[in-house]
Amino acid sequence: MSTKISAAARLLAVVALGALSTPALADFVRFDAQSDGRPDLAALSDRLDREEPLIMAALNVPGAAVAVVRDGETVWSTGYGLASVREGTKVSADTVFQVGSISKTLTAWGVMHLVETGQVSLDAPIESYLTRWAFPPSAFHSSGVTVSRVLSHTAGLNRVDGYPLPGDQPLPSLEEHLDGNNGGGQSLRIEMEPGQQFNYANAGYTLLQLMIEEVTGQRFSDYMQEVVLDPLGMTDSTFDPEQVSTQATGYYPNGVPLPHYRLTEQAAGGLYTTANDLALLLAASMPSSDGGLAGRGVLTSESVQTMMASRDMPDGSVVSFGHLPEHLDGGLAGTGNNGHTEGWIANMVMIPELGEGIVILTNSDTESTGLTLRAWTQWLGVSETFTTQAADGDLDESRTILLGGAAVVFIGVLVLIIVTAVQARGGNRRWLWQTGRTTSRQFAVRGIITALAIGGLIAFLAWPERQVYVALLPAEAATVLVTVVLAVAAVILRASTRQASK
Known part of the structure; x- marks a missing residue:
């Protein structure tokens, strides 16, 4: 009898190990190639169609839009989920999102246009172009x-973050914002030696917004529409909130919707745009397969190179104009930008050497774009970007919980299996129907226990977050899967047997 019980236990363990060969795990690292040797676009779109809804469900993200750029053109774009939960409006690649600091990349294009036309010099003190505002006194000279x-x-500027206001409230002027009417109470000032270190400064771009208005005599939003957005074909994009007729609704992580906010600091974070429009920006930042130059006539290719070129700083950081550059494995250089404001997270990344780029927009204050980026980098076969690495950091807690919980359960299951095996070997444990003294009520109770265990396994296999972990933490997910299946098998084995009659 003990042999039969042990055989059953071994069979269930084999079933558990067989679960590791599921298609989801196999697809984790397998991507087909096109005839030219580059990864097949259909493989990426299939994976995103499968994974993006799971990621959104797991992280409570209502909607997302994705666009992929290759060789200077948009080759695929789509939307997932809802632009408005209350209205049931679906997201498309043409849905308008707020994109936060991605606005800075467009602002850099606007500044480079002024440089090309001789109205601004990159090496000139920005204060030389200003009449409406000046730096407060500090230990460092503003000429730097x-x-x-x-x-x-x-x-060397301090970090001054602005605050969004609902559409029915008046916004402070640029000067008021720079003087401290910005929600944080700090005025913009020089607090470090200029030119020595990277220190992210939103208000520095508000200062560039003021410079553009003073040099051109135009509103910032009008200037950007005229010289950057429209010429690039980004006709669904604007920096003017009054020109936005419809847009997605932003949501907090708990699913509460936000009102449509506006910002004084448009250059730093006030762009309204779509995935398809931002894909045009990425495409214009790289040469096209038909011989089109970076810049597409809006800027010269030399200006684009100047803007995107990486510069090493004395503090060890790497910087560029309006972009966040990074070094990837194999000598590749990645660049792009990301945006995070209340209710919205956006990301765009490109690898110019490969001619590849991606845009990801979400209407949630929950970071999920790094997880989508992981699918893209794996598809390309390149190392992860810093955004995915940041998402990995967010997953550390999940990794710890998964492995810690699996270890505790596994130890308990192991003890249970050993005890059952010892009892069976000594002839003290038999199948429930062979003990000769099991009542119908006991059969029913143990049957319910078995049904609950199987139901729990089915629920676990259908759990959306498990599907996400299979893609993002495959080793941990596999470990947990084996542990759960073995635990269910042990419960069923224990429920199907009992102490033999003495």
């Missing part, structure tokens, strides 16, 4: 705060 240093966050 050049246009190029403000563009690259290396001007």
